[in-house]
Amino acid sequence: QVQLQGSGPGLVKPSQTLSLTCTVSGGSISSGGYYWSWIRQHPGKGLEWIGYIFYSGSTYYNPSLKSRVTISVDTSKNQFSLKLGSVTAADTAVYYCAGISTSDTSIPTWGQGTLVTVSS
Amino acid sequence: QSALTQPASVSGSPGQSITISCTGTSSDVGGYKYVSWYQQHPGKAPKLMIYEVSNRPSGVSNRFSGSKSGNTASLTISGLQAEDEADYYCSSYTSSSTWVFGGGTKLTVL
Numbered sequence: 001q002v003q004l005q006g007s008g009p010g011l012v013k014p015s016q017t018l019s020l021t022c023t024v025s026g027g028s029i030s031s032g033g034y035y036w037s038w039i040r041q042h043p044g045k046g047l048e049w050i051g052y053i054f055y056s057g058s059t060y061y062n063p064s065l066k067s068r069v070t071i072s073v074d075t076s077k078n079q080f081s082l083k084l085g086s087v088t089a090a091d092t093a094v095y096y097c098a099g100i101s102t103s104d105t106s107i108p109t110w111g112q113g114t115l116v117t118v119s120s
Numbered sequence: 121q122s123a124l125t126q127p128a129s130v131s132g133s134p135g136q137s138i139t140i141s142c143t144g145t146s147s148d149v150g151g152y153k154y155v156s157w158y159q160q161h162p163g164k165a166p167k168l169m170i171y172e173v174s175n176r177p178s179g180v181s182n183r184f185s186g187s188k189s190g191n192t193a194s195l196t197i198s199g200l201q202a203e204d205e206a207d208y209y210c211s212s213y214t215s216s217s218t219w220v221f222g223g224g225t226k227l228t229v230l
Contacts, residue, residue, distance in 0.1 A: 037219075046123060047158075047166065047209055049219040060217055096165060105154040105213040106171035113165050 002027040002034070004111035006097045012118050018084040022097030022111055029078045030055040034099035034109070036080040038071060041113075042093045052100060053080055087118045124149065124210055124222035131228040137198040140225045142210030143191055148220055150191035154213035157186055157195045160224075161206045169208075170195060197227070205229040 008020035022036070029036065035052035042048070051061035053071040061069050070083040084091060095116055099109035125143040132138040142149065142157075149155055155173045158166035168177055170186035173193060183198045193212075197204055210222040 046224045047211075047221040049221065062218060063216070100219070101171075104156075104172050104175075105219070106156040106168055106177075107158070107166070107211070108168045108171075108177060110165040110167075 002099055002109050004097050004099065004109055006095065006111040006114045008095075008114055008116070010115055010117060012087055012091075012116060013120050014088055014118055015086055018082070018087050018091060018095075018116055018118070020082045020095055020097070020114060020116070022080050022082075024078045024080075024099075029073065029080065030075050033102055035060075035102060036071075036073065037098045037100050037107070038082045039096045039098050039107075040093040041096070048093075050082065050084075050095075089118050092116065092118045122220070124212060124220055126208075126210060126222035126225045128223070129226045129228065131230055132197075132200045133230045134200050134202065136200050137196060138200060138227065140195045140197075140208055140210075140227070142193045142195070142212075142222050144193075144212055144220070145191055147215040148212040149188065149193050149210075151215060152213050153188075155186070155188060155193040156211050157184075157193075158209045158211065159204075159206045160209065166209060200229050202229050 003025045005023045012018045037052040038050040053059045068085045073080045094113040096113045097111040157170040160166045173188045174186040208225045
């Protein structure tokens with residue numbers, strides 16, 4: 001079973017760029033079995049899909065965040081990354097990396113979650 | 121894209137059954153078989169419980185079942201146990217090639 005481990009700073013200043021990385025273990029990021037995704041959860045709130053990247057490099061983003069989001073993949077390191085620009089306090093959330101199944105669109109694989117706080 | 125609509129909370133006694141609804145539109149829940157359900161305990165990542173409306177992943181108890189009628193999907197948990205107390209989220213693939221989640225339902229086992 002594929003496992004995901006997210007990493008990155010837990011504190012980001014307003015107007016700066018949030019950067020997180022997810023390392024895939026137990027399988028190849030190039031297997032084609034997953035859309036490598038980022039999902040966030042505001043404190044005490046529900047889940048919000050941010051976007052995904054396929055191993056080929058094709059991406060798809062939530063329209064509400066599209067102008068600020070970049071997801072990239074490094075197949076040599078079995079990693080994918082999230083960059084969210086011009087952050088504000090409203091971007092404070094737990095950020096999960098996840099693998100969305102390409103066969104049934106479910107999300108069987110999740111990272112542990114990284115709390116990112118936007119504050120000066 | 122608007123979040124799918126779930127009740128904020130449901131409750132039941134041990135051994136009872138409860139059902140959580142998830143209402144969307146013909147562009148998401150009603151238009152696809154790609155509805156899934158997730159269980160989330162405090163401080164933990166969500167766990168997949170149901171996929172493609174009614175399928176259970178290996179290892180998930182058969183006390184969990186899913187169904188769909190029109191634009192509304194449902195998760196039923198039978199024989200409630202204390203360990204089922206958690207937040208539950210539905211999710212659907214959409215006609216915009218995106219994913220949308222419900223607002224979440226807090227299940228309390230009395």
